[in-house]
Amino acid sequence: MTQFYLIISNSSLPAFSVAVNFFSYFTILTNIIVALCFTVLLAGQESSLGKFFSQPKILTAIAVYISIVGIVYNVILRFIWDPQGLQRVVDELLHSVIPILFVLFWLIFVPKKVLSWGDAFSWLIYPIIYSGYILVRGIYSGLYPYPFIDVNELGYSKVLLNTS
Secondary structure: OHHHHHHHHOOOOOHHHHHHHHOOOHHHHHHHHHHHHHHHHHHOOOOHHHHHHOOHHHHHHHHHHHHHHHHHHHHHHHHHOOOOHHHHHHHHHHHHHHHHHHHHHHHHHOOOOOOOOOHHHHHOHHHHHHHHHHHHHHHHHOOOOOHHHOHHHHOHHHHHHHHO
């Protein structure tokens, strides 16, 4: 929420546009999934949502997604901007601290023996839907949240290669 506040308070765009842009980042959506997962697990696993999030294959999928956030940011995106002050703190939390903590949680607490390579195909659903959404949204808005998926600059063939 701090990231959203910082972006909305520093933008001249209408609040709705800022909100749509904000929730179009894989980083934001994935950190929301992590927060929801931990909240549900802490609240109890008796509910249907608790049973869903306590499944090893679901926890592994989330670990994959948040790892992507950390790796892509720290290898590709970290060097294209220089956040300052509170923005830097939030940036580090979203892109480094939370990914590391979730992966540590996964390594320590998630049983791995019940996982199979076949599970990996279902883990692709979220990134594929996200990529489709971003590409369709970009057709109408001309805006892409990350430079490596900017069709205006790179063209579809390069963007499809980058997202593969």
